[in-house]
Amino acid sequence: MARAPIGRQQLLDAARDELVRGNGVLELAALTRRAGLSTGALYHHFGSKSGLLAAIYNTFYEGLSHATADAHLPTEADWATREHKRTHLFVAYHFADPLVPVLLNRAALDPQLTELEAVYIQTMSDNAAANIRRGQALGQLPTSVDPDSAAAFVIGGLRHGIAQQLRITPPPNPDQAAERLWRLIAASLGIA
Structure with a gap:
């Protein structure tokens, strides 16, 4: 059974949590583990890590x-x-x-x-x-x-x-x- 795609807001929330936990450091591997997704979803919604941070x-x-x-x-x-x-x-x-x-x-x-x-x-x-x-x-x-x-x-x-x-x-x-x-x-x- 395929998992429903995770949305933009879930990525933002997971990234904010990782930034707080990491004192400003956002590791993509930790983000993908926390959100339960691949880096493809990040790039789909934000284009890059910088795009995700800009959205935050x-x-x-x-x-x-x-x-x-x-x-x-x-x-x-x-x-x-x-x-x-x-x-x-x-x-x-x-x-x-x-x-x-x-x-x-x-x-x-x-x-x-x-x-x-x-x-x-x-x-x-x-x-x-x-x-x-x-x-x-x-x-x-x-x-x-x-x-x-x-x-x-x-x-x-x-x-x-x-x-x-x-x-x-x-x-x-x-x-x-x-x-x-x-x-x-x-x-x-x-x-x-």
Whole structure:
């Protein structure tokens, strides 16, 4: 009796599990054993190991974008209140994913992914800069803050700050980590 072909999502799940278990190392033999398939299925769905890793990055960053979208923020709140909530959502999303320590503590899982990750970080920084400009236009952030520099600082700081918080033994809960990081963000943006 022939086994039903394993799907794309099963490969992604097995690869994520292997990356967590292997601290960022993905051995194809271990992946195929875990998923119970041949490497042909991997190449069919992703084209290469790099294609599989790119799909994992895409899934992570698309989920992050959704988790921190304006739709999840209080609509009638001031800029600082909304961004305080967004910071909590950003941190909670990272703390909930067991792959995050690997994603944040390695330069890249694969050299070909360096550019892809740089694009995601730049997109997050561009969105943050536009958001800072909105806060300035509303009169809720000082105009002396350069939005592009501040956005790069905030996004980089969040990523490195979350990685640092996850290295603490035992790690703080997501709300504690978010509060620590929000205080730094608020101070850098001139929010009292």
